[in-house]
Amino acid sequence: xxxxxxxxxxxxxxxxxxxxxxxxxxxxxxxxxxxxxxxxxxxxxxxxxxxxxxxxxxxxxxxxxxxxxxxxxxxxxxxxxxxxxxxxxxxxxxxxxxxxxxxxxxxxxxxxxxxxxxxxxxxxxxxxxxxxxxxxxxxxxxxxxxxxxxxxxxxxxxxxxxxxxxxxxxxxxxxxxxxxxxxxxxxxxxxxxxxxxxxxxxxxxxxxxxxxxxxxxxxxxxxxxxxxxxxxxxxxxxxxxxxxxxxxxxxxxxxxxxxxxxxxxxxxxxxxxx
Numbered sequence: 204x205x206x207x208x209x210x211x212x213x214x215x216x217x218x219x220x221x222x223x224x225x226x227x228x229x230x231x232x233x234x235x236x237x238x239x240x241x242x243x244x245x246x247x248x249x250x251x252x253x254x255x256x257x258x259x260x261x262x263x264x265x266x267x268x269x270x271x272x273x274x275x276x277x278x279x280x281x282x283x284x285x286x287x288x289x290x291x292x293x294x295x296x297x298x299x300x301x302x303x304x305x306x307x308x309x310x311x312x313x314x315x316x317x318x319x320x321x322x323x324x325x326x327x328x329x330x331x332x333x334x335x336x337x338x339x340x341x342x343x344x345x346x347x348x349x350x351x352x353x354x355x356x357x358x359x360x361x362x363x364x365x366x367x368x369x370x371x372x373x374x375x376x377x378x379x380x381x382x383x384x385x386x387x388x389x390x391x392x393x394x395x396x397x398x399x400x401x402x403x404x405x406x407x408x409x410x411x412x413x414x415x416x417x418x419x420x421x422x423x424x425x426x427x428x429x430x431x432x433x434x435x436x437x438x439x440x441x442x443x444x445x446x447x448x449x450x451x452x453x454x455x456x457x458x459x460x461x462x463x464x465x466x467x468x469x470x471x472x473x474x475x476x477x
Contacts, residue, residue: 231270304441389461393461397472400454401447402474406450415443417435419433
């Protein structure tokens, strides 16, 4: 109630002030528009007797001073500058308290909104992280299964390869063994043929005793032609050695091997004539 009465008093004072200002402006305008009064000519007359006038000559009257003109009307007063309207009255303590309470409520509401938004964002982030973690686990499990399958396949292939290699090695070993056996037998037969031909060509010297055993190193060319002979270990004397060497040359060309693959330029023959 006190606030409303103060407001009405301010309004009344403002109305009175504006009314007085308007009245002063109207009065000044009317004074400015009024025409100045016309000057009046005053004539003073004196009754003179003609006889007296004729008898005496009076001096001419002194000239009258010019009539004074009325002063010009005063200029209208300068109106005071318009006063700015009064601002709103200062807030009362109750209004200040109410505003402060509203500010606190607004801040609390904003803080609550921020808290709810932060909780919602944190919850969304947590769900996204859980979803990403679940997808990662699924992906890692799939990759682990894939690696395990690839490892099993690799091991199976390696085992198959190892088994095939083992089978191949066994086959090769068997074949090689058989080939060696065949070659050894054929080689032994060929060496026996060469030794027999040398024995037939050997002329036994008188100094040769029974049980002669000599190692012959023979070099031949394709076709069996002997090109070089050397005697290795031998239990015979020099005459025996020379007779055996001469027998090798007489046995040339040597008999060919039963298998051309067995041909060797350098032969090592055990010569035992007895």
